[in-house]
Amino acid sequence: MKHESIETNAGLLIVLTLIVISIGGLVEIVPLYFIDSTIEEVKVEGKDTIRPYTPLELRGRDIYQREGCYLCHSQMIRPFRDEKLRYGHYSLAAESKFDHPFQWGSKRTGPDLARVGKKYSNEWHVQHLTAPRSVVKESIMPNYPWLSRNSLQYKDIQDRMRALKMVGVPYSETKAEYEANVKRFGEDVAKNLDIINAEKNLLAQAESGNYDGKPEKLSEMDAVVAYLQVLGTMVDFSKFDEGHFAKFR
């Protein structure tokens, strides 16, 4: 059959196109029926190391969304060599399993932030968010001076956690849920996932972390910096062999 006869016969072209697309679809879909999960299991000494955000980090994430940081920053390191050299190990699916909505982003006007946690000091972040050009001269990032000025509103923190619980994030409300979290994440983490004590935990973390450098004030800056400092730090890749996670790709 001549190619021309296919191209000039719309009916035949449609049928053949559908066949080709179906094969492509099957190649992608069928393997999913033969694996248990597309999300990696990341356990160290029997405990999950990827955990939901603490109440303070969660408020930080909400402000990150409110300010539209995701419009310029992705949070997904792709499995390419240049990305690994610049940002570190490629992002695991498991690292965003508790993010609703996920923050992968679609555009990098600024650098990827998936592993920005612990890369800079708290002071650096405060300075940078307040006036980016005072630390990176050529930066085009906007100033966010109000983050330090605004007091952090946290009275609705329990509702925010409950909303995430509804979509599957394991924050606990009952004793049984708490016990399950202790088993899964260890006691220190489980305490921070407890909805009942959320306000108390939020205040305690802000005080001990002193993220904005002003212990007398609980500001939105405290929450945003707490959030930035945890990004990408939950998996200690030195504990896994090179290529350990490759089978999930």
Ligand code: HEC
């Ligand atoms: C208009 C685009 C834009 C927006 C919106 C934006 N940024 Fe940036 N950001 C940049 C650019 C460009 C850089 C690189 C230059 C620099 O460090 O300032 C950057 C750098 C950063 C860095 C340092 C990353 C690194 O690895 O050096 C952090 C952290 C950061 N931004 C956080 C934020 C947060 C938090 C918000 C929201 C409150 C935000 N950005 C909003 C453009 C943006």
